[in-house]
Amino acid sequence: MRTIRHWVDRRAAETPDATYLIAPETGRTLSFGGLRRASRRLAGFLAARGARPGERVALLMPNGFQTCRLFIGVMYGGYCVTPVNLLAQPSQLAYVLDHCDAHIVFVSPDQVERLKEAMKAILRPLDVIVCDPDAEEFMDAAEADPVADIDENDDALMMYTSGTTGKPKGVVLAHRAVIAGGEYVSQAHQLTPADRVMAVLPLYHINAQIVTATTPLVHGGSLVLPRKFSASNFWETVVEHGCTWINVVPTIIVYLLGGETPQAKGLDISRVRFCRSASAPLAPTHHRAFEAKFGIGIIETMGLTETAAPCFSNPLDPALRKIGSPGQAFGNEAKIIDATGNTRPAGQTGEIMVRGDNVMTGYYKNPDETAKSLTADGWLHTGDLGHMDADGFVFVTGRLKELIIKGGENIAPREIDEALLKHPALLEAAAVGVPDENYGQEIVACVVARPGQSCSVEELRQYCVGALGSYKTPKEFRFVDDLPKGPSGKVQRLKLVDLFK
Secondary structure, three states: OOOHHHHHHHHHHHOOOOEEEEEOOOOEEEEHHHHHHHHHHHHHHHHHOOOOOOOEEEEEOOOOHHHHHHHHHHHHOOOEEEEOOOOOOHHHHHHHHHHOOOOEEEEOHHHHHHHHHHHOOOOOOOEEEEOOOOOOOOOOOOOOOOOOOOOOOOEEEEEEOOOOOOOOOEEEEEHHHHHHHHHHHHHHOOOOOOOEEEEOOOOOOHHHHHHHHHHHHHHOOEEEOOOOOOOOOHHHHHHHOOOOEEEEOHHHHHHHHOOOOOHHHOOOOOOOOEEEEOOOOOOHHHHHHHHHHHOOOEEEEEOOHHHOOOOEEOOOOHHHOOOOOOEEEOOOEEEEEOOOOOEOOOOOOEEEEEEOOOOOOEEOOOHHHHHHHEOOOOOEEEEEEEEEOOOOEEEEEEEHHHOEEEOOEEEOHHHHHHHHHOOOOEEEEEEEEEEEOOOEEEEEEEEEEOOOOOOOHHHHHHHHHHHHOOOOOOOEEEEOOOOOEOOOOOEOHHHHHHHHO
């Protein structure tokens, strides 16, 4: 029963006229009944193009009315949807399209030239379908029964990791994992058919795919899907379409903090129950500032591509939330282990492990990496460092690969970041480790100043000595206009190392 097809069919049978999707720029809406019809038409379309059950079907498209129908419809038909990151470098784009074995690629007009360039490195032919992401009409095909039955263990979604330290890995998620992700979000936030989410993240990212596109199928709610995030009309769109919750990343929270309050524009945001933040750590200073400015509580969460988005969430009750933590395991299990695999007691740092129905099947055509990441009894090595308190709340301190080891002492970059972000002149900060002859590694930091604010390097240095002590104070500071980030808003620290070579 845990398949996309089951949930689309069920929603279409129970509430066929209920709204599933709203495109705010055009005002077009898609009902659950309309979603089922579109999915059945796509099933017939793909079968006519020779697609085989379970085959990968790639999407190279930005957010749009049509893009969302394709994303759900491919899985409904019994195929494995593979959305491609539009920010991928040309070499990565060619690698992903070749590695995923897709023969059919849906591409938006603005991505055609990039696709043509990538295809030069792919030896097999591709069936390219140019498709307007905002098209009102669906595929030129009649509704058809899908060519094969599907099981909850069949592949539904494949997403590629960012590949900042090597070739991207294809994360394979079964229908079971995709639906479990939607279940966990629905349960954690107590979502009902009356709930509607403002969905501004790109559909080529796991957060948007599970949290905002799949979750409404589970609880019967709906999503508002703008083409892209816009700070200038964000709150107007939320109010106009009656959103009851918003799903964002920390970068968007920073942008919203720099704008006017909805109240100053005469907007009533009282329907908004909460703001969900995920995909990257949220600085406590930004957390508190957002709640104070907008009067909306933030539920900080955490997820991975390998866990179909959610794996930790703070409680819905504001009194039970803990700022600085992505929350407790919800739906899945979690534990902290040491280097030998033993579980660490409360308060002690180690690697965060997760196990549950939302965990990936493995990495596509990569058994060695799959074996390194998944234990025989189903535990996933997240690669994240952190500790768990006595209440089960997890506190993330960094990535194993990003851990700074100075003179034999482990230093979490996030500790440096959070100290710097308390300085009134700084908007963003990220610390990294660079090679050093004396200490093995030395700490350096890139910072972004707030608009209209300034401070000297020496002022920052003295500030850090007071906040962190001299040993953890960065050796060097670099002011930059922006920090490199992935599509989820997570800072790509390893790219910053190049600035200090």
